[in-house]
Amino acid sequence: MNQGRxxxxxxVDDAEKREWIVCCLEKAGYYPTIGATSEExxxxxxxxxxxxxxxxxxxxxxxIRAFTAEINKDVTILVLGPDDEKMEFEAFDQGADTYxxxxxxxxxxxxxxxxxxxxxxRRRVKVE
Numbered sequence: 001m002n003q004g005r006x007x008x009x010x011x012v013d014d015a016e017k018r019e020w021i022v023c024c025l026e027k028a029g030y031y032p033t034i035g036a037t038s039e040e041x042x043x044x045x046x047x048x049x050x051x052x053x054x055x056x057x058x059x060x061x062x063x064i065r066a067f068t069a070e071i072n073k074d075v076t077i078l079v080l081g082p083d084d085e086k087m088e089f090e091a092f093d094q095g096a097d098t099y100x101x102x103x104x105x106x107x108x109x110x111x112x113x114x115x116x117x118x119x120x121x122r123r124r125v126k127v128e
Contacts, residue, residue: 007048010022010025010032011056017106052077053077055079056081080101
C-alpha cells in the first residue's frame with residue numbers, strides 16, 4: 001500500500017517503541033524519519049519538512065507549540081501521552097490533531113494516522 005511517500009517524523013523517547021512504529025509506518029508505505037530527542041526532532045522537522053509528526057506529549061517540553069509556531073496547519077500532529085484527560089486537552093489546546101494513550105500499539109498509531117489523513121479536508125491526502 002503506497003501512501004504517496006508521506007513523510008512522518010517520529011519523536012518518541014522509548015527506543016523500542018519508536019523502532020516498532022517506524023517499522024509499521026514503512027510497511028504501510030510511509031517515509032518515516034526519527035528524532036530521538038526533542039532537539040533532534042526540531043532539527044529533523046526543519047530539515048525534512050514532514051507532513052505528519054508523531055510525538056510524545058510532555059507538558060514540561062511543549063514541542064507541539066514549537067512546531068505549530070513554525071508550521072502551517074497542513075501538518076498533522078499525532079500525540080502519544082498518558083491516560084490523563086487533562087493532559088489530553090492540553091495537547092489539543094496546543095495544536096495536536098489527535099491523542100493516543102502512550103501504550104497504544106504501533107499498529108494502532110498507523111491506523112489512527114490513516115484515519116486522520118483520510119478524514120481531514122484540510123489535508124487532502126488520498127489514503128488507500
